Amino acid sequence: MRVFAFAWRALVRQPARSALAVLGVAAVGALLLDMLLLSEGLVLSMRELLDRMGFDVRVTAGDAPPDAGPAIANAAVASAAITALPEVRSVTAIRSEEAELEHRDRRVDTVFLGVGGAPRVWTILRGREPAGRGELVLNQYAADTLGLDPGGMVSVRAYCGDAEAPPPLAFRVSGVAELPFELPDAASAATRLGDLEEACGAPGAGRADFLAVTSAGDATGAAAAIAAARPDLRAFTNDELIGRVQQGSSTYFRQISTVLATITVAFALLLIAVLLTVSVNQRLGEIAALRAIGFSQRRVVVDVLCESALIVGLGGALSVPLGLLLAAWLDAILKRMPGIPIDMHFFVFEPQALVVHGLLLAATAVLAAAYPMRIVARLPIAATLRAEVIS
Amino acid sequence: MLVTRQLAELEGLAVGDEVRLAGDAEGARAQTFRIVGIYEPTPDPMRLGSVPRAVRLHLPDLLALTRDPGVPAGAEHVDAINIALVDPDDAEAFSRDLSARAPGALARPTSRAAGAGSTFVVLERFHAAIAAVTILAATVFLLALTIMLVNERRETAGVLRLIGLPARRILAQVLVEGLLVAGLGALFGLALALGSEALINRFFQWRYDTALVFVRITPRVAATCLAIAVPLGAAATVAASWVLLRPTAHNPRGGGPGSRRGGLRLARR
Numbered sequence: 001m002r003v004f005a006f007a008w009r010a011l012v013r014q015p016a017r018s019a020l021a022v023l024g025v026a027a028v029g030a031l032l033l034d035m036l037l038l039s040e041g042l043v044l045s046m047r048e049l050l051d052r053m054g055f056d057v058r059v060t061a062g063d064a065p066p067d068a069g070p071a072i073a074n075a076a077v078a079s080a081a082i083t084a085l086p087e088v089r090s091v092t093a094i095r096s097e098e099a100e101l102e103h104r105d106r107r108v109d110t111v112f113l114g115v116g117g118a119p120r121v122w123t124i125l126r127g128r129e130p131a132g133r134g135e136l137v138l139n140q141y142a143a144d145t146l147g148l149d150p151g152g153m154v155s156v157r158a159y160c161g162d163a164e165a166p167p168p169l170a171f172r173v174s175g176v177a178e179l180p181f182e183l184p185d186a187a188s189a190a191t192r193l194g195d196l197e198e199a200c201g202a203p204g205a206g207r208a209d210f211l212a213v214t215s216a217g218d219a220t221g222a223a224a225a226i227a228a229a230r231p232d233l234r235a236f237t238n239d240e241l242i243g244r245v246q247q248g249s250s251t252y253f254r255q256i257s258t259v260l261a262t263i264t265v266a267f268a269l270l271l272i273a274v275l276l277t278v279s280v281n282q283r284l285g286e287i288a289a290l291r292a293i294g295f296s297q298r299r300v301v302v303d304v305l306c307e308s309a310l311i312v313g314l315g316g317a318l319s320v321p322l323g324l325l326l327a328a329w330l331d332a333i334l335k336r337m338p339g340i341p342i343d344m345h346f347f348v349f350e351p352q353a354l355v356v357h358g359l360l361l362a363a364t365a366v367l368a369a370a371y372p373m374r375i376v377a378r379l380p381i382a383a384t385l386r387a388e389v390i391s
Numbered sequence: 392m393l394v395t396r397q398l399a400e401l402e403g404l405a406v407g408d409e410v411r412l413a414g415d416a417e418g419a420r421a422q423t424f425r426i427v428g429i430y431e432p433t434p435d436p437m438r439l440g441s442v443p444r445a446v447r448l449h450l451p452d453l454l455a456l457t458r459d460p461g462v463p464a465g466a467e468h469v470d471a472i473n474i475a476l477v478d479p480d481d482a483e484a485f486s487r488d489l490s491a492r493a494p495g496a497l498a499r500p501t502s503r504a505a506g507a508g509s510t511f512v513v514l515e516r517f518h519a520a521i522a523a524v525t526i527l528a529a530t531v532f533l534l535a536l537t538i539m540l541v542n543e544r545r546e547t548a549g550v551l552r553l554i555g556l557p558a559r560r561i562l563a564q565v566l567v568e569g570l571l572v573a574g575l576g577a578l579f580g581l582a583l584a585l586g587s588e589a590l591i592n593r594f595f596q597w598r599y600d601t602a603l604v605f606v607r608i609t610p611r612v613a614a615t616c617l618a619i620a621v622p623l624g625a626a627a628t629v630a631a632s633w634v635l636l637r638p639t640a641h642n643p644r645g646g647g648p649g650s651r652r653g654g655l656r657l658a659r660r
Contacts, residue, residue, distance in 0.1 A: 027524060337511065
């Protein structure tokens with residue numbers, strides 16, 4: 001503790017220099033923390049969104065992601081076959097189309113979900129689940145844009161990939177809900193799969209984009225059982241989908257974060273080393289005097305290390321709240337990218353990132369102090385004191 | 392048909408090869424196509440790391456391949472129609488006109504597709520924000536360093552004041568010195584960036600098997616760097632020196648550390 005107290009006094013003696021050095025480390029540390037949060041943020045956020053939906057296996061007709069591949073024909077038959085498997089608890093068929101909703105001369109384009117089976121994939125905010133025929137739920141944006149509340153009527157014209165859109169159908173709004181993967185400022189609506197098929201003008205079509213499966217506990221086992229029972233379909237666990245995200249869109253941000261984190265650490269290392277070296281060079285006479293009055297070589301070396309640790313430690317502690325604020329700002333910027341759901345985040349806090357942040361800063365403190373410590377360790381006491389007296 | 396370079400490499404396809412394509416996974420109604428070229432797909436930063444397995448067919452071939460047996464030829468639909476206007480400046484007016492005449496069709500100029508919310512614009516903003524934080528950190532460190540360096544030259548400044556140089560003259564000298572150091576530093580930084588530009592691009596293009604350009608040092612970027620770095624460096628030097636040479640409230644004409652008496656005190660220290 002004495003060594004730290006001594007190093008603290010050295011810092012306090014040069015308040016402007018010390019304060020600026022701590023602020024500099026805080027800014028660099030904040031950036032470093034953000035890059036660590038960014039490296040896995042998208043993947044963690046996606047996992048949280050997938051887990052929140054309550055399904056652990058997705059079944060599609062091809063290798064493409066659920067929203068981009070071919071549709072599953074005879075989804076009811078596939079659902080029944082999969083539901084019969086002992087590894088499976090429940091199956092929900094999901095189909096997504098585009099639709100135009102109209103209410104009293106107000107129109108809005110929406111993503112229109114049709115869901116067959118239970119459990120539902122949305123969370124009711126107001127009203128109730130669509131129970132009867134011709135009922136749907138709207139997201140908050142759609143309800144606000146159309147000026148609708150639960151109980152109101154809305155005209156739905158669905159565009160289901162055919163050359164001509166079928167005539168519009170009247171639906172009753174049963175509730176306002178939070179739908180999965182909602183986009184900001186975009187309308188969404190959801191109903192039962194049968195009602196969506198009617199809106200598409202093809203009742204009983206039995207098509208689904210994918211089947212969302214809840215396993216009986218073992219997602220991998222359920223996926224294997226589904227693959228064995230229906231070799232024409234592909235079953236992905238949440239982990240496999242996350243793996244795809246890791247190889248796809250999150251790769252860019254992971255690489256960017258790696259590059260920037262490396263540059264940030266190198267930048268901090270260089271600048272702290274320069275600051276400490278200049279500081280030590282300015283105090284050579286003082287250090288030589290301390291050695292002359294009995295301070296050991298080890299003691300003055302540790303003093304320099306403690307000074308570095310104090311600068312980096314104080315700056316590092318300050319960098320955590322600063323980094324979290326910065327992360328919120330950067331996240332808001334990145335979320336303006338098209339197609340990013342409201343609940344998706346690029347910067348997600350995880351304790352492991354904080355540990356790595358601390359370790360990197362600790363390594364920076366030690367490495368930055370290495371050269372000035374060497375200067376102090378090799379300081380010729382008599383010659384330095386003589387040079388000081390003559391100058 | 393045309394095949395992406397990545398797909399051709401993955402499947403060992405070459406120009407002149409014949410392949411069979413079908414509209415469904417069972418391979419029903421498959422048709423034979425001849426590969427007449429290999430193309431580099433337009434890179435998409437959001438699909439980095441995924442191999443673009445894509446082919447290009449003539450539209451009638453694609454429609455014939457994907458049409459349901461019950462749908463008569465000519466009744467298919469397409470996702471979008473690209474229109475080249477005689478006068479590109481008419482794009483806005485043409486879009487409005489078309490939207491009014493064909494309800495349900497969404498017409499918009501391609502220039503607007505890359506508007507304020509496009510991926511590239513958002514990424515540019517993100518990088519600008521990162522750069523701003525880096526500049527802030529660098530400025531703080533620079534100030535700390537210049538304060539230490541100015542302290543080191545306290546004696547010199549004192550002697551210069553004692554032999555009659557006014558504080559303004561010393562500040563001007565410091566400013567020129569700061570400009571020179573900042574200018575040289577900025578030029579070194581630019582040279583480093585230019586030198587590493589090709590290296591970074593080659594590494595990431597190899598890593599992701601893409602033609603995407605990751606780093607491009609344009610004259611505008613270089614000018615922006617110089618415009619920020621040089622004044623900032625010079626300003627940090629002058630700000631740190633000003634603390635040493637500024638006039639005080641007791642003597643606005645220079646009675647503080649910058650006065651002759653102050654100079655003597657500085658020289659003694």
